[in-house]
Structure formats: C-alpha cells, structure tokens
Amino acid sequence: MNKARASMEHLYRVFTAPEGRESKLAQIEQHLSANLADFLSRHVVATATSLEDIEQHFDDFTVPEDPQFVSDHAEHLLEKLVANSVNTYSPQFIGHMTSALPYFHLPLAKLLVGLNQNLVKIETSKAFTPLERQVLGMMHQLVYGHNESFYRAHLHSANYSLGAFCSGGTIANISALWVARNQALPPDGSFKGVSKSGLHAALRHYGYQDMVVITSKRGHYSLSKAADVLGLGRQNLVTLECPEQILDPQLALVEGQRLQQQGIKVLAIVGIAGTTETGHVDPLDQLADVAGQLGCHFHVDAAWGGATLFSNQHRHLLKGIERADSVTLDAHKQMYVPMGAGMVLFKDANASNAVRHHAEYILREGSKDLGASTLEGSRNGMAMMLYASIHIFGRQGYQLLIDESINKARHFANLIKHHDDFELITEPTLCLLTYRLCPAAVQRRLQDDPENAVQLNMLLDNLTVAVQKRQREAGKSFVSRTRLATRRYDGQTITVFRVVLANPLTTSTHLQDILNEQLEIAQQTRTWLKLS
Numbered sequence: 001m002n003k004a005r006a007s008m009e010h011l012y013r014v015f016t017a018p019e020g021r022e023s024k025l026a027q028i029e030q031h032l033s034a035n036l037a038d039f040l041s042r043h044v045v046a047t048a049t050s051l052e053d054i055e056q057h058f059d060d061f062t063v064p065e066d067p068q069f070v071s072d073h074a075e076h077l078l079e080k081l082v083a084n085s086v087n088t089y090s091p092q093f094i095g096h097m098t099s100a101l102p103y104f105h106l107p108l109a110k111l112l113v114g115l116n117q118n119l120v121k122i123e124t125s126k127a128f129t130p131l132e133r134q135v136l137g138m139m140h141q142l143v144y145g146h147n148e149s150f151y152r153a154h155l156h157s158a159n160y161s162l163g164a165f166c167s168g169g170t171i172a173n174i175s176a177l178w179v180a181r182n183q184a185l186p187p188d189g190s191f192k193g194v195s196k197s198g199l200h201a202a203l204r205h206y207g208y209q210d211m212v213v214i215t216s217k218r219g220h221y222s223l224s225k226a227a228d229v230l231g232l233g234r235q236n237l238v239t240l241e242c243p244e245q246i247l248d249p250q251l252a253l254v255e256g257q258r259l260q261q262q263g264i265k266v267l268a269i270v271g272i273a274g275t276t277e278t279g280h281v282d283p284l285d286q287l288a289d290v291a292g293q294l295g296c297h298f299h300v301d302a303a304w305g306g307a308t309l310f311s312n313q314h315r316h317l318l319k320g321i322e323r324a325d326s327v328t329l330d331a332h333k334q335m336y337v338p339m340g341a342g343m344v345l346f347k348d349a350n351a352s353n354a355v356r357h358h359a360e361y362i363l364r365e366g367s368k369d370l371g372a373s374t375l376e377g378s379r380n381g382m383a384m385m386l387y388a389s390i391h392i393f394g395r396q397g398y399q400l401l402i403d404e405s406i407n408k409a410r411h412f413a414n415l416i417k418h419h420d421d422f423e424l425i426t427e428p429t430l431c432l433l434t435y436r437l438c439p440a441a442v443q444r445r446l447q448d449d450p451e452n453a454v455q456l457n458m459l460l461d462n463l464t465v466a467v468q469k470r471q472r473e474a475g476k477s478f479v480s481r482t483r484l485a486t487r488r489y490d491g492q493t494i495t496v497f498r499v500v501l502a503n504p505l506t507t508s509t510h511l512q513d514i515l516n517e518q519l520e521i522a523q524q525t526r527t528w529l530k531l532s
C-alpha cells in the first residue's frame with residue numbers, strides 16, 4: 001500500500017480533487033449508482049459472522065498517525081465495514097422498521113452533503129429554511145387540515161412555527177413534551193416559569209406535588225427518556241397495562257383523576273398511532289376526550305403510523321389525531337426517507353414559542369432562524385429528502401405503499417392462521433403482526449387444559465428465542481422478537497416473533513419461505529421434541 005504523506009498539498013487534494021474514474025471510491029460510487037441491489041448482494045456478504053469477530057476489526061483505539069489515500073481507505077471500508085453490515089434492503093429482512101429506500105435518495109444524499117446547509121439559521125440555509133417550513137406545513141395540513149388562511153398566516157412567519165424537523169421520533173417526543181411542560185408551568189407574576197426557574201421552583205409555585213405523563217405499556221422507550229431529561233423522572237412516566245394492546249381511555253381517565261386528587265399534575269396523555277411492538281393504534285378520539293377532562297396536553301406518537309394518513313382507505317384508523325396538541329412523525333419509517341428525518345407538529349402555531357431561545361450572534365429576536373425553537377442545534381437539510389419524496393410519490397403513491405403493506409400483513413396473518421404449527425398472536429392493524437411457532441398438538445393442549453398453559457408457554461418461549469437467534473445467525477432472513485402480555489393467556493407474558501411488512505420488495509413467496517425456514521429450524525431443537 002502506498003503511504004500518504006501529511007502535507008498541505010495532500011490535504012488540499014483531499015478537500016478538492018475529484019477522484020479519478022479508476023479510483024476505488026469512484027468505482028464504489030458507480031456500482032452503487034448503477035445497481036444498488038447488486039452492490040449490496042456482492043459486498044454485504046458476511047452476515048453469519050459473529051459480533052465478537054466483527055469487533056476485532058474495530059479494536060484499535062489509537063488515532064492513526066499517518067494519513068491514508070482515499071482509495072486505500074475505501075478498500076478498507078469495503079472489507080471491514082460494508083462486508084459486515086446488515087442488508088436492510090433485503091426483502092427477507094422483515095424484523096425491523098428499517099427497509100429498502102427508493103433509489104433517488106442516493107444521488108439526493110450526495111446533493112445534500114455537497115450543499116452542506118445548516119438549518120439552525122437562515123445565514124447558512126437560505127432556501128432550505130423555507131423548504132423545511134413548507135414540508136412541515138404539508139404534514140401539518142395532512143394531520144390537522146386547518147384552513148388556507150391559517151397556513152398563509154403561519155407557514156413562513158418569524159413569530160410562529162407549525163412544528164420542527166429533527167433527527168427522529170425520540171427528539172420529536174422530547175420536543176413535544178418540552179413544549180407541554182413549559183406551557184403547563186408558564187411565567188406567572190414574579191415567577192419566571194419552568195424554563196427559567198426549573199422544575200422544582202415551578203411545581204412549588206403552582207402547588208403541585210409532582211408531575212406525570214400517562215401512556216400505555218406499549219409507549220416507546222423514548223417517552224421514558226423524555227421524562228428523564230425534562231426533569232420529571234422516569235418513574236413519573238405512568239405506563240398503564242394494555243392486554244388488548246391499546247390504551248383503555250377509561251383506565252387513563254380513572255388513573256389521571258386519582259393522581260390529580262393527590263395534587264399531582266398530569267402533564268400529558270400520550271396516545272400511540274402504531275405501537276413499535278405490534279402496530280396497534282390507541283383510540284385517539286376517546287383519549288382526546290380524556291385529555292380534555294383532565295385538562296392536560298394530548299400528544300400522539302405517530303412516528304410509525306402517521307403515514308397511514310396518506311391512505312384514504314385507512315386514515316380513519318387515526319381518527320382523533322387532529323385533536324392532538326402535538327404529533328410525532330418519522331419520515332424515515334413509512335415515508336421511506338433515509339434515517340434522520342423526524343418531525344414534531346403543533347396544532348397551535350404559537351405553541352413552540354414556549355421553548356423559544358435567543359442568542360446574540362444568531363437566533364436574534366424576530367429572525368426566522370429555525371434553531372430558536374428546535375432542541376437540536378446544527379442540523380442538515382433532511383427535509384429536502386421528504387420534499388422530494390412527497391413530490392415523486394404524491395399522496396397517491398404513498399397511499400399505494402401504505403395499502404400494499406397492510407394487505408401484505410393481512411396476507412401473512414392468513415398464512416400463519418392456516419398453518420397448523422403456527423399461532424397468530426396479534427392481528428395486524430397496520431403492517432405489523434406478532435406470532436409464534438406452536439405445534440398443532442400443543443395448540444390443542446393449550447385449549448383443553450389451560451392449567452398447563454403457563455408451563456407450555458414457557459417452553460414455547462424457549463423455542464421462539466432459539467429459532468429467532470438461529471434464523472438471524474443463518475443470515476438468510478430476519479424477524480425480530482419481543483415479549484407481550486396477552487389476554488388469551490390470562491395476561492401471561494409470552495415471547496413472540498415480530499414482523500414489520502413495510503419493504504415493498506417483500507413478496508408472498510418470501511413470507512412462505514420464512515415460515516418454512518422457521519419450522520425447519522424448530523424441528524431440529526430439543527424443545528420441539530419435548531413439545532411434540
């Protein structure tokens with residue numbers, strides 16, 4: 001390998017010189033652009049390598065002394081990194097919410113890096129700031145459907161914002177509850193508000209014993225992080241049991257009132273539109289009523305399910321979302337945008353002023369700098385990816401994708417139901433479902449003598465874990481697993497396979513193959529022998 005020399009000349013070339021067509025990086029680039037699927041299938045190869053083995057490629061903790069030529073480094077990346085990556089584009093990779101992307105994001109990503117705009121302030125993002133505001137407006141209109149004069153008045157106003165772009169659902173949830181917290185504990189007379197004086201002083205001023213957020217057991221763990229960073233504390237995220245997989249409005253109301261009687265302020269109720277584990281949608285309309293009765297903020301975490309609003313056939317599932325004070329969306333999930341594209345939206349364009357910050361050199365009063373009311377500082381122009389997607393797919397294109405995913409999930413649920421050795425655990429509402437292997441004989445025993453259910457379910461848990469691991473290690477296909485309390489088994493928590501059918505390239509044959517593979521793996525286990 002040629003050794004590069006640390007010199008200004010070398011650095012200058014690194015910053016400016018276009019790579020020759022024959023250089024390694026240029027070859028990679030051409031291959032990626034010409035045929036991504038082929039590139040991935042050739043270079044992402046070592047799927048069965050253990051994590052421990054891969055860690056050995058990355059165990060040198062000293063900064064390399066000498067520079068490297070770009071081409072040499074590209075070689076290094078291919079071998080150490082790319083080869084051992086996960087092929088999330090694979091149609092058999094149906095375990096998580098990360099899937100194949102439309103090809104145009106690849107050249108657009110280059111454009112994004114090429115322009116390297118910083119959305120924190122207008123001075124580094126002219127054009128990108130109005131674009132981002134427009135995208136937020138489009139998503140706001142999709143969720144809330146306010147009238148034209150509302151959008152004319154607020155879309156580009158320096159004094160209002162319809163929401164904020166951010167890196168993902170986590171930051172969006174934190175941002176939503178941050179706004180809610182500051183609105184719930186505002187300045188009052190000589191008291192300067194929670195934002196200035198802190199939570200302790202604010203609770204004392206308002207005479208609250210404590211502050212909580214209510215959601216269900218299926219609430220995403222980012223809500224617990226939010227409770228932590230906002231000073232509420234993780235144990236003040238109240239997660240209610242949900243054996244039906246959705247938050248029971250009556251239960252939320254009773255719990256909220258019980259807490260209020262103890263002088264505890266209910267900051268917010270969080271409804272979920274598309275739970276991460278099973279894809280269920282909480283009864284948003286009724287939860288909006290409950291939030292109204294408790295006089296608290298209503299937040300909807302629609303990171304996964306929000307895109308369902310594109311579908312005329314299915315958008316009714318999210319009925320009531322338009323009553324939420326704030327909504328979280330992730331474009332990097334069912335809008336097929338690369339990762340790093342989350343959004344929080346506020347029904348009231350004035351809401352985000354509760355977190356507005358100013359600084360002298362940027363974010364001056366009256367400026368249109370987005371950074372004044374976003375949690376994050378420097379931020380890239382990911383909004384462009386969503387902007388492009390929205391135009392290239394159109395609402396109708398997204399509708400097709402959403403409808404197709406839900407149909408596929410229903411189809412897969414049918415395959416499972418009609419297979420003697422599988423048991424469907426949760427029906428798909430959106431494109432997620434959970435199931436497990438359960439030999440026909442065991443299914444009969446579970447029905448005939450429920451006293452044995454606890455014991456049998458524990459054996460089945462072992463089976464699910466073993467099969468999921470081996471299937472993952474074999475590297476041909478991937479489903480994930482989780483643990484759920486289910487009504488069917490008297491609230492017993494069981495281990496299940498979890499699938500997300502969002503990859504448009506996944507076919508019925510792939511799904512059948514995945515079941516066949518799972519059955520084959522299962523039949524080689526000792527647990528299977530014990531069970532049958």
Ligand SMILES: *Cc1c(COP(=O)(O)O)cnc(C)c1O
Pocket residue numbers: 167168169170171173220222272274275276301302303304330342
């Ligand atoms: C994915 C997801 C999140 C977290 O979003 P990130 O983009 O991973 O930060 C939050 N809530 C729900 C329901 C999600 O599906």
